[in-house]
Amino acid sequence: MDTTANACRLRRDQTLAEKTLWKLVRNRRLGGFRFLRQVPIDRYFADFVCEAGKLIVELDGASHEGREDYDACRTQTLELFGYVVLRLPNERVLGDPGGAAEDILAVLRLDRLKPLTLPPPAAAGPSLSL
Incomplete structure (x- = not known):
């Protein structure tokens, strides 16, 4: 399968x-x-990807009904690559696009507000001077 041609077709x-x-x-x-x-x-095409926020936004329409197991497996695989997967129903995007955008921003900002993990302070030991 030619992934470039398939991605172009999907777009x-x-x-x-x-x-x-x-x-x-x-x-x-x-x-x-x-x-x-x-x-x-991997073997999937993510609908929308934000590399900086390590976020994938997947839109779920009628074709996803009855495919919950497949979608869960897909989400799990994408998470293995370090992404957070946000699934939005098509109805959310079409009925309230501003609200859908706020949902996405909330996830992106939440990720950015995680506290930094700093290394423990160096143990005080003898100082060397030359």
Whole structure:
């Protein structure tokens, strides 16, 4: 399978929810974060990826009904690559695009507000001077 051709096809044949969300996140419009769409990761194509925030946004429409086990396995695989996976129903994006954007920003900001883990202070020992 040619992943580049498949990614191009997926970008060309977007759903209405994908088009709506893309208008909100493209060109760093959402909080200055850069998003890419239909990014191949392992054997999957992630709908929207923000590398800086290690976030994947997956839109779930009617085709996801009855595929909860598949989606859970997919999410687990994507998380192994260090991403947080946020699943949004198409209805959320189409009915309240601003609210969907706020949901995404909340996850991105939450990740950024994690406290830094600092190394323990060096043990006080004899100082060397030359």
